[in-house]
Amino acid sequence: MKRKLLFVALCVVSALGFRANAKTDVTGTYLVNANLSSLDGWTVNSITAHNTNGATNVVEFWNKSDEFSLSQTITIPAGYYRLAVNAFYRESWTGNGTNNDMAWIFAGETTMNVAALGSMDDLSGYEGSNDLYRAATAFSQGKYSNEFDFHVTEQTTLEIGFKGTCPNGGWCILGPVALYEYTVDDYKVSYNSVKDLASAALENPAYANVTGEERTSLSNAISATIDNTIDAYIAAEKDLKAKMNTFINAKSAYDAFVAEKEWADKVGATVTAPSSAAEAAAATQNAKVKGFNAIAGKYTTDGSALFIPSWDKDNFDALSNEHWSGKTSEYFDKWNGGSTTCKIYKTVTLPEGHYAFYAAARGQAGASTATLKVQIGEETIARACTMKGNRGYGINTDGEADFTDEGTYACDDLGFGWEWQYIVFDLDAETEVTLSIEGSVKNSWVSAGDTKLLTYENIAVSKARYDTALDIAQKNLSDETYSNVQGDIRAALEGAATAEVTKTFAGYDAAAELLENANEKFVAAKPSCDSFYEVKTKAEILVGVPYSTEKADAETWNLNLSNALATQTSAVETAKTVEAIDNATVALKDAMKTYVFAADPQEGSQFDLTFLMTNPDLTNLPSWQKCDGWSTEQEDGNYQVMNNDKATSTDGTKTKFYEYWSFNAKGNGKFNLYNQVTLPKGTYTMSCYAFAKQQDGEEGKEPVKGVFFYANDTQGSD
Numbered sequence: 001m002k003r004k005l006l007f008v009a010l011c012v013v014s015a016l017g018f019r020a021n022a023k024t025d026v027t028g029t030y031l032v033n034a035n036l037s038s039l040d041g042w043t044v045n046s047i048t049a050h051n052t053n054g055a056t057n058v059v060e061f062w063n064k065s066d067e068f069s070l071s072q073t074i075t076i077p078a079g080y081y082r083l084a085v086n087a088f089y090r091e092s093w094t095g096n097g098t099n100n101d102m103a104w105i106f107a108g109e110t111t112m113n114v115a116a117l118g119s120m121d122d123l124s125g126y127e128g129s130n131d132l133y134r135a136a137t138a139f140s141q142g143k144y145s146n147e148f149d150f151h152v153t154e155q156t157t158l159e160i161g162f163k164g165t166c167p168n169g170g171w172c173i174l175g176p177v178a179l180y181e182y183t184v185d186d187y188k189v190s191y192n193s194v195k196d197l198a199s200a201a202l203e204n205p206a207y208a209n210v211t212g213e214e215r216t217s218l219s220n221a222i223s224a225t226i227d228n229t230i231d232a233y234i235a236a237e238k239d240l241k242a243k244m245n246t247f248i249n250a251k252s253a254y255d256a257f258v259a260e261k262e263w264a265d266k267v268g269a270t271v272t273a274p275s276s277a278a279e280a281a282a283a284t285q286n287a288k289v290k291g292f293n294a295i296a297g298k299y300t301t302d303g304s305a306l307f308i309p310s311w312d313k314d315n316f317d318a319l320s321n322e323h324w325s326g327k328t329s330e331y332f333d334k335w336n337g338g339s340t341t342c343k344i345y346k347t348v349t350l351p352e353g354h355y356a357f358y359a360a361a362r363g364q365a366g367a368s369t370a371t372l373k374v375q376i377g378e379e380t381i382a383r384a385c386t387m388k389g390n391r392g393y394g395i396n397t398d399g400e401a402d403f404t405d406e407g408t409y410a411c412d413d414l415g416f417g418w419e420w421q422y423i424v425f426d427l428d429a430e431t432e433v434t435l436s437i438e439g440s441v442k443n444s445w446v447s448a449g450d451t452k453l454l455t456y457e458n459i460a461v462s463k464a465r466y467d468t469a470l471d472i473a474q475k476n477l478s479d480e481t482y483s484n485v486q487g488d489i490r491a492a493l494e495g496a497a498t499a500e501v502t503k504t505f506a507g508y509d510a511a512a513e514l515l516e517n518a519n520e521k522f523v524a525a526k527p528s529c530d531s532f533y534e535v536k537t538k539a540e541i542l543v544g545v546p547y548s549t550e551k552a553d554a555e556t557w558n559l560n561l562s563n564a565l566a567t568q569t570s571a572v573e574t575a576k577t578v579e580a581i582d583n584a585t586v587a588l589k590d591a592m593k594t595y596v597f598a599a600d601p602q603e604g605s606q607f608d609l610t611f612l613m614t615n616p617d618l619t620n621l622p623s624w625q626k627c628d629g630w631s632t633e634q635e636d637g638n639y640q641v642m643n644n645d646k647a648t649s650t651d652g653t654k655t656k657f658y659e660y661w662s663f664n665a666k667g668n669g670k671f672n673l674y675n676q677v678t679l680p681k682g683t684y685t686m687s688c689y690a691f692a693k694q695q696d697g698e699e700g701k702e703p704v705k706g707v708f709f710y711a712n713d714t715q716g717s718d
Contacts, residue, residue: 023180023183023186024180024181024182024186025180026081026180026181027177027179027180030074031072031074031177034178035057035176036058036059036174036175036176037052037057039070041072042071042072043070043072044069045068045069046066046067046068048060048062048064049132051132051136054132054133055133055137055139056136056139056140056175057136057175057176058173059173059174060132060171060174061103061164061171061172061174062166062170063166063167063168063169063171064164064166065165065167065168068163068164068165068166068172069163070161070162070174071159071160071163073158074158074159075155076152076155077154078153078154079152079182080151080152080181080182080234081107081149081150081151081179081180081181081182082147082149082150082179083147083179084178084179085145085147085177085178086143086174086175086176087103087105087114087144087146087172087174088114088115089103089113089116089117089166089170089172090117090166090169090172091170092169092170102164102165103162103165103172104163104164105146105160105161105162106162106163107148107158107160108150108156108159108160114144114162114164115146117171135173135175136173136175139173139175149182149234151230160177162174182230183230184229184230187230187234187237191226191233191236191240194237194244195222195240197244198221198222198240198244198247201244202218202219202247207247207248207251209251209254209258210250210254212274212280213275214246214247214250214276214277217243217246217247218244221239222240246277249277253277253281254274254277257283260287260288261273261287263287263291263422264287264291267298267356267424268294268298269291269294271287292420292422295358295424298456299354299454300454300456301454301462301465302453302454303355303453303454303455303460304454306461307350307453307460308346308435308451310346311344311346313342313345314342314343314345315334315342316332316342316343316344317332317333317334318332319332319333330449330450331448331450332344332437332447333445333447334441336441336444336445337443339440339441339443340440340441341438342438342441342446343437343438343439344436344437344448344451345435345437345438346434346435347432347434348432349430349431349432349433350430350431350433350460351430351459351460352429352459353426353456353457353459353505354426355424355425355453355454355455355458356453356454357423357425357451357453358372358421358422358451358454359420359448359449359450359452360418360421360450361385361418361419361421361446361447361449362390362419362446363417363439363445363446364445364446365388366387367442367443367444368440368442368445369387369440370385370437370438371385371437371438371439372421372437373434373436373437374425374433374434375433375436376427376431376433377431382423383421383422384421385448387417388417389417390417391416458505459504459505459508462505462508462512463503463508465508466501466509466511466512469512469515469516469519472519473493473496473497473518473519473522476493476522477490477494477497477522481526484529484532485522485525485529486529486573487572487575488573488575488576489522489525489576490522492521493515493522495518496515496517496518497518499511521576521578524578525581528578528581528582531582532581535585535589535592536565536568536569536588538592538608538610538611539561539564539565539588539591539592542596543561543562543565545601545605545606547599547600547601547602548599548600548602553598557594557595560591560595564587564588565588565591568591571587596609600680606685609684612677613629614629614675614677615629616675618630630674630675631673631675631676632673632674686709
């Protein structure tokens with residue numbers, strides 16, 4: 001008659017060394033030859049060998065494609081029992097341990113897969129003349145234990161034993177079988193043992209980083225009140241083991257977050273702790289992003305060129321133009337068919353300051369490493385880079401650190417596997433420091449690059465900035481091409497260049513900023529100053545040309561022009577902005593224009609009215625058709641009108657020319673370029689530097705016909 005059977009499997013926390021001991025061993029009461037000294041009493045199917053002369057008696061099954069078994073049928077009263085068997089299963093000749101569900105121990109219809117033999121090397125540490133005897137030695141030491149608990153609700157007859165298949169090199173070894181009966185006190189002892197282990201895990205400093213719901217859940221399970229029944233203790237023990245395993249397994253996720261948070265804290269980034277291990281990965285990425293954002297906002301000066309103009313390298317190949325953003329940036333690469341190490345490094349003396357050393361790296365996952373290191377005296381600070389292969393987030397197409405799925409990455413939005421890593425460190429005095437990226441490869445590859453040494457509040461960097469600004473300012477002040485930049489703008493730059501500097505980070509930084517601003521205004525003022533003094537020269541000539549007094553108010557307008565010269569020159573010399581200079585130029589031009597319309601040159605003299613034209617020197621000509629101040633009716637794309645900056649006039653003063661050029665003559669052969677000017681009544685002379693060329697092979701012939709200058713309907717000579 002079949003009886004009801006209740007099976008409760010207990011998860012053995014082998015990593016913590018726990019195994020509950022049964023109070024009553026009933027093996028001999030219900031089983032025959034449980035130690036396998038003889039197979040009498042056992043029902044055997046397809047056995048390979050039975051050995052009784054090893055450290056422990058064993059039964060072997062090998063290369064059995066059909067089902068094998070070893071079992072006994074017993075009658076036991078109602079109660080709580082544990083079946084325990086030393087046994088293992090090897091999947092195949094390689095013994096990789098990935099499939100151990102083809103052999104099991106059982107009690108009635110309840111089964112449990114036996115332990116897997118990961119590799120034949122696992123047996124090498126045990127004594128014995130061959131692997132069979134080494135397995136027996138392992139069994140005698142309690143290794144490869146398989147056990148489960150089951151509940152019989154009333155006296156019943158059931159079959160217990162071992163079954164399975166092991167084809168194609170499969171191997172199964174079965175050792176002595178034991179059967180234990182438990183009382184409520186036994187389960188209470190077992191539960192309390194697990195409870196002690198859970199409490200120890202909770203208090204273990206190694207798990208201090210596990211601060212979320214896993215800790216709360218385990219703590220609540222430890223303090224829970226348990227009914228004094230076997231079922232209650234079984235359920236509580238099972239629940240406690242599950243929560244303890246969850247707590248232990250959460251450690252790596254929380255540790256990764258805390259490690260990243262420590263670096264984020266160093267750069268002043270505020271991050272929020274995860275409430276569970278499931279949230280820890282996202283929280284770790286968030287800490288990483290906030291750390292880089294804090295660096296970008298705080299370590300704003302790149303001291304790489306100042307402190308590390310080049311890297312030393314061992315076994316690394318230096319390359320360029322890496323493909324995370326299309327920009328050119330030096331990186332180092334190592335491909336290797338064997339196993340080797342490589343590094344780039346530099347020992348430098350750094351001044352007092354705050355530093356962030358960081359780089360991008362990538363490599364084949366599981367086969368390569370890349371680690372940033374900063375060595376200061378005897379202390380070495382190291383941070384490993386994540387090896388993702390040639391795919392994965394980390395650097396976006398702008399070359400910026402990005403760790404979100406929403407980033408825009410190179411290589412089909414996958415980022416090529418590059419990821420940033422950084423180390424921050426502070427120096428309170430000038431110190432020798434060694435910076436390095438150390439890698440290793442085994443039949444794989446590793447790359448590192450885009451290294452930077454960023455800093456803030458660094459006196460050497462601010463002094464270098466000041467020295468650079470001072471050098472530029474002094475060169476500009478002594479450059480004759482800037483001679484027209486005078487007055488307050490020049491005085492401001494001269495003052496910044498000769499000002500006393502406080503020799504601190506802040507002092508050099510402030511002085512550099514003052515110089516840079518003054519120099520920027522000085523350089524920006526040059527085109528406007530040059531334009532003004534060019535107009536001023538023409539105005540001075542205009543004032544000196546004898547004029548006809550027959551025209552009303554000519555003397556007054558001449559005086560007005562003289563006054564405008566003095567007034568606008570003074571305005572330029574005291575100007576603090578480019579706008580003020582440009583306004584002075586416009587005002588002087590207006591005075592000149594008013595004058596030439598009010599007065600006439602005396603007979604035998606002439607006014608230079610070129611200033612009335614817009615862009616008479618043909619400056620800033622574009623490479624196609626129209627330009628500033630000039631117009632053309634030439635629209636056909638085959639007939640270019642261009643800026644030719646290679647030609648120079650015979651006296652060397654004119655370097656910009658307007659060019660009409662054509663492969664094929666236009667239908668009517670006409671083109672034009674003109675400047676519209678409003679002129680006072682008078683007689684004019686117009687001149688221009690120009691030349692024309694015949695067809696290829698026709699040089700040196702007669703002048704080109706049909707190309708001429710004109711003023712309205714008046715045509716000049718060819």
